[in-house]
Amino acid sequence: MSSTKVLEQAFSDISTNVIFTRRPDPIPGDLRTGWRLASLVLILQRCRGNTANLEQIHVLAWSVRSTQGREVMRTWFSARRKPNGLIIRHDPATSRTINLAVAAGLASRNDNASITLTGKGERLATLLWANTEVLSREKEFLSTLPARITQKSIDDLLEWRL
DSSP: OOHHHHHHHHTTTOSSOOOOOOOSSOOOGGGSHHHHHHHHHHHHHHBGGGEEOHHHHHHHHHHHHSHHHHHHHHHHHTTOOOGGGOOOOOOHHHHHHHHHHHHTTSEEEOTTSOEEEOHHHHHHHHHHHHOTTSSHHHHHHHHHSOSSBOHHHHHHHHHOOO
């Protein structure tokens, strides 16, 4: 089954129409809406209480996107910290992805500006974890991080000094 079909099935119970269309020019996976939404629900599920603030989401979304970002986070959480590896980018598309996830019912905004995975988002995350054909690098990476990533661990990373 193609990855497009897998994603269409994963998003099939969302009341908002998400349409995946093949294009002649390939778009890098990390720029695709389906990849971003799927990554976001996996990220939220790895955070304590399935909830994260914007900083946590931006840092984790940045780290999931590239081999370099994944290595920086693995190094950080394994306590082999390097000052030259902590150049974290905040991507405006991540904020748009959060807005899409909230509109699609995959996540909700809390009064304290944090984002929580909804029941629908949890079901999607469970489906994604169960399917070995999609997001394998991303899931492998997230599984190497602590079981429940806390805001404190991200704050420590952002405030770390020699």
